[in-house]
Structures are given as C-alpha cells and as structure tokens.
Amino acid sequence: MGKPAIVLLSGGLDSTTSLAIAKDQGFTPYALSFRYGQRHSVELAAAQRVAQRQGVERHVIADIDLRVFGGSALTDDIEVPKGRSDKEMESGIPLTYVPARNTIFLSFALSYAEVVGALDIFTGVTAVDYSGYPDCRPEYLAAYEAMANLATKSTADGEHRIRLHSPLLHLSKADIIRTGIGLGVDYALTSSCYDPDEDARACGQCDTCRLRLKGFSEAGIADPVRYQGVSA
DSSP states (O other), X not given: OOOEEEEEOOSSHHHHHHHXXXXXXXXXXXXXXXXXXXXXXXXHHHHHHHHHHHTOSEEEEEEOOGGGTOOSTTTSSOOOOBSOOHHHHTSSOOTTOOTTHHHHXXXXXXXXXXXXXXXXXXXXXXXXXXXXXXXXXXXXXXXXXXXXXXXXXXXXXXXXXXXXXXXXXXXXXXXXXXXXXXXXXXXXXXOOOSSOOTXXXXXXXXXXXXXXXXXXHHHTOOOOSOBTTOOO
C-alpha cells in the first residue's frame, strides 16, 4: 500500500480525475465527500459510485449544513443561473459560489488527514475552465497549505509537512478529460450539474454543465452522462 492521502470527492468530473491521479501516483486514497445542504443528492450518489469503482480505502460523507447561512444558489432559495455566455462566466463571482466552501471542506480534510496519518490532500480545483470562484485561485491554495502546516499536531515538530495537491490547477477542461481517459476514468459515473432533474439528468445550461460540455467537445469525446431533452 502507498502513503495515505485524503481526496476531496464531489462526484464531479474534476474531483474524479484528481482521485485517479492520486491513485496513479501511488497513494492510498481516503475519499471525503459532503452532505452540506446542497440542492440535490445526485452528486453524492455519483461520489459513492466513483469511490466504489476506484477502490478507495475508505469513503466518508461528512454532514454539515451550510443552508443555515444560505447565500448561494446551491444552499438557498435562489435560482441557478443558466444559459450564461462564456463572457458572462468569465466575469464576476456567480450565484453558485458557496461562501468559504473550499476552506470548510479543506479543514475537514485536514482533520481526516491527521486521524489516518496522511500528509497529502488532493483537491480537484482548477483555475483555467472554472466559474470564477475566489477559493480556486493558486494563491489561495498556497496560503491554505502554509496555514495547514502551522495548525496540526502532525507538523508541530517541523519534520513533516502537509502537501496540498491540485493536479488540475493549470489544465483546461479538455486536458482534464484527456488525462482522466488515459487513466481509465469512467465519466459516465460522474455528475457535474448544479440543477439535475428528478431522474438525475443534467440540465445542460448551468455554468458547470456548459464548461463540461465544452471540455468534452474540445477533447473530441462524447460526454457519457444523460442530459435533459436528449434521448438516450
């Protein structure tokens, strides 16, 4: 068995690819997902499928309720923006930004890492094809890693360091997909949509669907997930 690593796993395209990379690099992955009051459970079902297929050492789903704060289309009674142009997606912070979500998730990952003796945490954050979230920036990730190394028992002796891995950070969505395909990822297991229907079909119009579809198109590969209004 390789060294243990915590992998944040949402069940989406990026985190699934990040998990595959961690395994390819020889780590023993401990997956961490969240039931945080999001609009639907489709992504959690996807995370469970992915974790099972990838054969993680353990998959934890942590329960936290960010709906008590709201402030996002994913955790409040706010409609998910749809049909935005590339230009619109490139400017401003969208309503689907969940306040401080990555900081919260990484802090849970840091706690999990201490318990299983891991010094490595993987996240599927990307700063190329993404929706403009402030907690996806390289400088944020560097700052969080620096903080983590001041905050844990495992690094208090100065002989060990927590490493925050963001292997997709500088990859386009098309390159992420190509990387995953090369590692044997089955993207039919994943779910990226912010607002799927009751049959778990993706809407095809929210920001994350549009970025996903663009990535598959540029990679020259058909997206295997089901979309609303498209017959099987």
